[in-house]
Amino acid sequence: MIGSTDAATAMVTDRPRRRAAKPVCTAVAAEVVRVVGLSPHLVRVTIAAPEFAGLSFLGSDHYLRLLLPRPGQAAPVLPTSEAWWTEMQAMPAVLRPILRNYTVRAVRPETAELDIDFVRHGDIGPGSRFAGTARAGDRIGVIDQGALHKIDRSANDYLVIGDETALPAAAGVLADLGAGVRAQALLEIPSSGDAIDLPSAATLDLRFLVRSDPHARPGSAILASLRELRRPAGTPAAWIAGESRMATGARRHLVNALGLPKSAICFHGYFRHGRPQYDD
Numbered sequence: 001m002i003g004s005t006d007a008a009t010a011m012v013t014d015r016p017r018r019r020a021a022k023p024v025c026t027a028v029a030a031e032v033v034r035v036v037g038l039s040p041h042l043v044r045v046t047i048a049a050p051e052f053a054g055l056s057f058l059g060s061d062h063y064l065r066l067l068l069p070r071p072g073q074a075a076p077v078l079p080t081s082e083a084w085w086t087e088m089q090a091m092p093a094v095l096r097p098i099l100r101n102y103t104v105r106a107v108r109p110e111t112a113e114l115d116i117d118f119v120r121h122g123d124i125g126p127g128s129r130f131a132g133t134a135r136a137g138d139r140i141g142v143i144d145q146g147a148l149h150k151i152d153r154s155a156n157d158y159l160v161i162g163d164e165t166a167l168p169a170a171a172g173v174l175a176d177l178g179a180g181v182r183a184q185a186l187l188e189i190p191s192s193g194d195a196i197d198l199p200s201a202a203t204l205d206l207r208f209l210v211r212s213d214p215h216a217r218p219g220s221a222i223l224a225s226l227r228e229l230r231r232p233a234g235t236p237a238a239w240i241a242g243e244s245r246m247a248t249g250a251r252r253h254l255v256n257a258l259g260l261p262k263s264a265i266c267f268h269g270y271f272r273h274g275r276p277q278y279d280d
Helices: 050-055 085-088 124-135 165-173 221-228 242-255
Strands: 010-013 027-037 042-048 062-068 098-108 113-119 139-147 157-162 184-189 201-210 234-241 264-272
Touching: 042 124, 050 264, 062 124, 098 124, 098 165, 113 124, 113 165, 157 165, 165 184, 165 234, 165 264, 184 221, 201 221, 221 242, 234 242, 242 264
Parallel strands: 157 184, 157 234, 184 201, 234 264
Antiparallel strands: 010 264, 027 042, 027 139, 042 113, 062 098, 062 139, 098 113
């Protein structure tokens, strides 16, 4: 996950029985301990905090709020209560931490560490800037937000659709599918070098779509290729995430062209192309 479309939550449609419980949320001070490049546009940042020793990985779509320092700050000014959003809004703008949302890729309680995978797009925004410049010792804050989606264990035919901002969560969804499931994954990436390995026990038809125009709206290649999807058989389920127009367009195609019930589709609009995620 890169981000949501509003200040409170991602745009989500999901079956209520598959929604995960939200944890009690307070800000935690964390430190970058490792930065590893995964591909031309993807980088894994490992952060550590004593509180992570008690953190459990909640599944494929476990996400958190990342709190970044303002220019000139060595560390962000963190909210101290569970009413973190209200507290942050009351801060002077020059002190208020910069807020972005990201998927948790892995949690290691034994070392009090967690991994976050970022997409690097250059110096176009705070999140991408952090991904391109993060170094061991950098100080940030995080707020654990729980999971947006749980795998529907009654489904035996899964569709997984997303642009590069959804790759960490898509990797988690595919890894969580069982051996008796058929799955199709349609994933858009900015370059062929970003076609990372995505292990899954499911019988997987994985297609990476390279966005040939670097200035095109993310998700445009997916929308142009939806007709390639096989009509699911058996009991279907779908997970869609990425740019908001793509997410809604893909959902519409699954309902109108492939006949999936709306209740079988979980979709997330992480961001709107050309618009900041939050008013910084």
